[in-house]
Amino acid sequence: xxxxxxxxxxxxxxxxxxxxxxxxxxxxxxxxxxxxxxxxxxxxxxxxxxxxxxxxxxxxxxxxxxxxxxxxxxxxxxxxxxxxxxxxxxxxxxxxxxxxxxxxxxxxxxxxxxxxxxxxxxxxxxxxxxxxxxxxxxxxxxxxxxxxxxxxxxxxxxxxxxxxxxxxxxxxxxxxxxxxxxxxxxxxxxxxxxxxxxxxxxxxxxxxxxxxxxxxxxxxxxxxxxxxxxxxxxx
Ligand code: IPE
Ligand code: MG
Numbered sequence: 001x002x003x004x005x006x007x008x009x010x011x012x013x014x015x016x017x018x019x020x021x022x023x024x025x026x027x028x029x030x031x032x033x034x035x036x037x038x039x040x041x042x043x044x045x046x047x048x049x050x051x052x053x054x055x056x057x058x059x060x061x062x063x064x065x066x067x068x069x070x071x072x073x074x075x076x077x078x079x080x081x082x083x084x085x086x087x088x089x090x091x092x093x094x095x096x097x098x099x100x101x102x103x104x105x106x107x108x109x110x111x112x113x114x115x116x117x118x119x120x121x122x123x124x125x126x127x128x129x130x131x132x133x134x135x136x137x138x139x140x141x142x143x144x145x146x147x148x149x150x151x152x153x154x155x156x157x158x159x160x161x162x163x164x165x166x167x168x169x170x171x172x173x174x175x176x177x178x179x180x181x182x183x184x185x186x187x188x189x190x191x192x193x194x195x196x197x198x199x200x201x202x203x204x205x206x207x208x209x210x211x212x213x214x215x216x217x218x219x220x221x222x223x224x225x226x227x228x229x230x231x232x233x234x235x
Contacts, residue, residue, distance in 0.1 A: 001026060001043060003175030003199030010199075016060040021201035023068045030081055032208050034113040040166050041115055042086065044183050048122030062092065065119070066099040073103050080112025086162055087121030116165065123185025130159040130186075153189075160186055167191070170215045174200045174207075192218045 001022055008018030026043055033041045046061060053061075069083075076083065083103045092100070100119070134156070137143040157163075168184050168191040176197040180188070194211045196203070221229060 001045070001200040001203075002173060002177055004201055006175065007199035007201040015057055016064070018199075018201055019061060019064055023064055025201055025203050027068070027072055027075070028205070029203070029208060030076075030113065030115050031079060032205050034079060034081065036209075036212065038113060041113060042118060042165075042168070042184070043115065044118045044121065044181075046087075046119045046121070047182055048087075048120055048125050049182065051120075059093075062096045066096045069099040069103045073106060076103065076107055076115075077110060080110045081107060082110040082112075082114045083107045084114055084116050084162065084164075085119055086116050086126075086165070087119040088125070089119055091120050114164075116162070118183070122182045123180075124182055126161050127186060129161060130156065133159040157186065170194060170211065172196060172208075172211050174198050174203055190220070190222055192220065 004018035004022040005015045006018075007021065008015050011017075026045070029043075030041055045065065050061070051058060075081075083100075085100055085104060089097055089100060096119075100117070134143065134148075137159070138148065165187055168188040171180070171184070171188050171191040172194045173179070173181075174196045176195070178195055180193075184191070192215050194214055196207055196211065198204075198207050219226060219229065
């Protein structure tokens with residue numbers, strides 16, 4: 001979700017106004033996704049690197065997060081949105097943390113769509129945490145040297161955060177930048193990438209549907225050849 005600051009600057013508004021508008025779009029995109037049958041949607045709301053922004057902007061973002069979550073909770077429940085969090089939320093101010101934990105608890109039984117809110121999230125940090133867990137498992141005798149030698153990517157995945165995450169199929173970045181910026185480094189290994197020039201606060205349903213249409217045209221080969229895929233389709 002990129003482009004909040006530039007959207008605001010274009011209008012001579014403070015950056016937080018862009019974030020405020022952006023938060024409303026985030027709310028909408030979850031219902032657009034649910035409408036078309038997306039099972040899991042993950043929003044990169046605050047990265048491990050975002051702490052380096054000016055103090056005022058960071059604290060405004062945290063306040064916005066807490067108030068938006070509290071405000072949106074009834075709608076999330078009504079729409080069947082189950083909230084999950086990815087990232088080290090222990091570092092977040094208690095007001096934001098409490099609002100998150102409350103919303104996670106309240107939406108536990110919702111089943112229509114899962115919203116993974118990435119907060120204080122970094123893909124590299126997630127992989128390092130996975131290595132720490134793996135080493136702990138080895139020390140505890142739960143993983144042998146032989147098992148380590150033959151460890152598959154699927155097996156290593158269990159050491160990362162949130163076992164229930166599905167591989168990322170489509171990764172959309174708005175705001176005209178062509179970067180992944182430490183997002184889902186592991187789970188997006190085979191994601192289809194889609195870049196939109198639209199600043200996030202202007203992102204609309206048509207933009208989202210266009211990205212889905214582009215995704216539907218892609219041939220996902222996962223290392224195989226086109227012919228192999230066609231052959232498999234015939235069986
Ligand atoms: C993304 O918008 C929102 C967050 C990181 C929370 P930016 O704040 O990065 O917007 P630009 O890149 O300055 O336009
Ligand atoms: Mg940006």
